[in-house]
Amino acid sequence: MRFGSSAYLHESVFSVPRDEQSTQGPRSSIEGLQQATIPPPARHQRAATPKRANCMYTLELLPGPPTPRNLLGNLEDILRQPEVPNTTERDVFSYFLLMERTYPGMNRCWIFHPLLPFFRTAITVTRPDLVQAVLAFDEHGVSEKGATYKIAKPLIGQGLLSTSGEEWKRQRKVADGGFKAATLELTVRMSRRAGGHWQLTPQVLVKHVFPLLEAGRRAGAGSSTWSATTTVEINSVFLKATLQILGLVAFSYDFRSFTSGGLHDAFVTIISTITTRARSVPGTQLLPTAANRRFRRAMSQMDRVVKEVAQARKQQMEEAARISSGSTLDPTGAALPQDLLSTLLQGTGAAASNATPQQYGALTEQQVCDNMKTFLFAGHDTTASALTWGVYLLAKDPRLAERLHRDVCEGRLRTGDNADITYVQLQQMPFLDAFVKELLRMYPSAGFTRNMKQEVDIGEFTLPAGSNVFIFPYLVHRHIDNFERPEEFNPDRWLEPQENCLKDGQASAKAQLWIPFSAGPRNCIGAGVALAEMKTILASLIMRYELKVAEGTQEPRQLIQLTLFPSPFKIDFCLRGDNFSIEE
Numbered sequence: 001m002r003f004g005s006s007a008y009l010h011e012s013v014f015s016v017p018r019d020e021q022s023t024q025g026p027r028s029s030i031e032g033l034q035q036a037t038i039p040p041p042a043r044h045q046r047a048a049t050p051k052r053a054n055c056m057y058t059l060e061l062l063p064g065p066p067t068p069r070n071l072l073g074n075l076e077d078i079l080r081q082p083e084v085p086n087t088t089e090r091d092v093f094s095y096f097l098l099m100e101r102t103y104p105g106m107n108r109c110w111i112f113h114p115l116l117p118f119f120r121t122a123i124t125v126t127r128p129d130l131v132q133a134v135l136a137f138d139e140h141g142v143s144e145k146g147a148t149y150k151i152a153k154p155l156i157g158q159g160l161l162s163t164s165g166e167e168w169k170r171q172r173k174v175a176d177g178g179f180k181a182a183t184l185e186l187t188v189r190m191s192r193r194a195g196g197h198w199q200l201t202p203q204v205l206v207k208h209v210f211p212l213l214e215a216g217r218r219a220g221a222g223s224s225t226w227s228a229t230t231t232v233e234i235n236s237v238f239l240k241a242t243l244q245i246l247g248l249v250a251f252s253y254d255f256r257s258f259t260s261g262g263l264h265d266a267f268v269t270i271i272s273t274i275t276t277r278a279r280s281v282p283g284t285q286l287l288p289t290a291a292n293r294r295f296r297r298a299m300s301q302m303d304r305v306v307k308e309v310a311q312a313r314k315q316q317m318e319e320a321a322r323i324s325s326g327s328t329l330d331p332t333g334a335a336l337p338q339d340l341l342s343t344l345l346q347g348t349g350a351a352a353s354n355a356t357p358q359q360y361g362a363l364t365e366q367q368v369c370d371n372m373k374t375f376l377f378a379g380h381d382t383t384a385s386a387l388t389w390g391v392y393l394l395a396k397d398p399r400l401a402e403r404l405h406r407d408v409c410e411g412r413l414r415t416g417d418n419a420d421i422t423y424v425q426l427q428q429m430p431f432l433d434a435f436v437k438e439l440l441r442m443y444p445s446a447g448f449t450r451n452m453k454q455e456v457d458i459g460e461f462t463l464p465a466g467s468n469v470f471i472f473p474y475l476v477h478r479h480i481d482n483f484e485r486p487e488e489f490n491p492d493r494w495l496e497p498q499e500n501c502l503k504d505g506q507a508s509a510k511a512q513l514w515i516p517f518s519a520g521p522r523n524c525i526g527a528g529v530a531l532a533e534m535k536t537i538l539a540s541l542i543m544r545y546e547l548k549v550a551e552g553t554q555e556p557r558q559l560i561q562l563t564l565f566p567s568p569f570k571i572d573f574c575l576r577g578d579n580f581s582i583e584e
Contacts (some may be wrong), residue, residue: 063107063108134458137456272561274561446473450468452464547572
């Protein structure tokens with residue numbers, strides 16, 4: 001029986017007994033998606049064929065270039081890609097785009113020569129039924145997290161992103177409490193400290209979270225003349241801003257991203273080094289190179305900061321518990337932050353004061369720190385990438401920008417509150433919602449990898465044990481079988497009746513084909529926070545500025561490290577004539 005076709009997505013829960021699976025496919029239970037019956041993967045026993053020869057035979061049957069004769073395999077083609085202008089990065093993603101055009105739906109490339117002991121394959125899947133099958137494999141125990149997660153282990157440790165099974169369920173249950181509705185409200189009210197909460201107002205956004213947008217606006221040193229326009233390389237601004245915001249929202253901690261390089265610079269070094277290791281011969285991380293020394297220094301800095309933040313909060317919680325059981329006030333009478341960090345430290349909800357020295361609630365000290373690093377990485381890098389593309393699209397298309405500006409203004413007026421942008425106001429901005437959805441359809445930055453633990457059939461193909469499968473939502477969302485005119489940026493597709501949005505009227509599959517945060521039980525735990533953050537920032541910027549692509553700017557390209565992100569470009573931020581005051 002073959003596995004692959006019908007509805008879609010991630011880590012389904014199958015409950016049909018094994019002895020019934022031959023006649024009745026197990027039913028997936030995916031919240032918010034249609035119910036779908038999916039048969040389990042077929043398993044093979046080919047004892048008569050040597051394991052490696054069988055694997056090679058199976059791989060050669062997959063669509064893709066022929067078996068290489070050189071030692072690097074297709075990695076040589078990848079590394080030969082030209083540098084992206086204004087960067088030192090190779091245009092690696094263009095290779096995956098070429099492979100998809102040549103071998104659509106599924107393709108295989110060779111990483112190193114098959115005779116080398118560390119050779120591996122990269123199998124990219126974009127066809128909806130095949131993607132559904134791969135993302136459902138975890139529930140059958142057929143697959144595990146791919147090689148990318150293992151290479152990134154120094155950064156993500158044993159947190160939610162890298163664990164599976166019962167350990168993942170336990171950690172997910174602990175962390176869920178930190179991402180409830182209260183956190184969503186904090187996301188749009190978080191830059192000015194008031195009444196124990198961080199408030200994100202348009203004024204504070206401009207003056208504090210995005211100081212680079214206001215920096216250098218004066219015509220000269222000591223001049224009282226202000227220029228109406230400032231030019232900014234926006235991706236670096238968003239990387240610092242999203243790290244700053246995440247620190248305030250999740251950990252109630254000011255990382256001072258704009259006044260000190262700090263964690264931002266450490267992240268740049270860590271992610272760049274991990275990416276290089278993923279494209280290198282195994283074991284290069286052990287060599288005494290300058291790059292490895294920089295990586296170790298950056299990781300030490302990251303570990304030190306995260307541990308200090310966690311220990312300081314734990315001490316606050318223990319002192320509060322000593323004063324009064326269940327107290328939410330610290331010894332000075334100030335309210336203890338109720339954020340993601342508090343949730344992690346509380347673990348199962350019990351007071352942290354009865355934790356052992358090596359354990360915070362239900363999580364160990366190391367698990368708390370690993371999850372903090374995981375959320376910092378996954379929560380700021382991907383959001384910054386989407387915001388950067390969003391600003392570029394608005395700057396390139398004035399009509400699109402003015403339509404978004406009108407929608408934000410009307411949404412604020414509908415609530416009868418023309419002051420700070422609030423979470424309630426965001427719900428009254430339908431075009432903003434559609435714009436962000438289409439932005440994440442066209443430019444999702446995350447990807448997923450799976451390693452096959454055994455040989456399985458998927459659609460008309462067979463995947464051998466040990467093969468690495470890659471899923472890029474960027475390619476899945478642009479597959480011709482998914483959306484009508486998939487290469488066209490069209491927010492209206494999300495405002496039209498569902499049957500007009502998808503290829504051949506596949507209205508019921510709409511949510512399944514949009515997977516920037518994955519889907520199912522293992523979807524991105526911070527998706528709600530990221531969406532609210534993106535909407536708030538875009539709404540605040542469009543209210544204050546007209547956006548233009550800076551003169552001489554080339555069309556940005558997709559770069560790939562641990563995530564996809566755009567090549568550098570500059571945007572002109574022009575003050576609107578009707579902009580609001582930034583006086584506090």
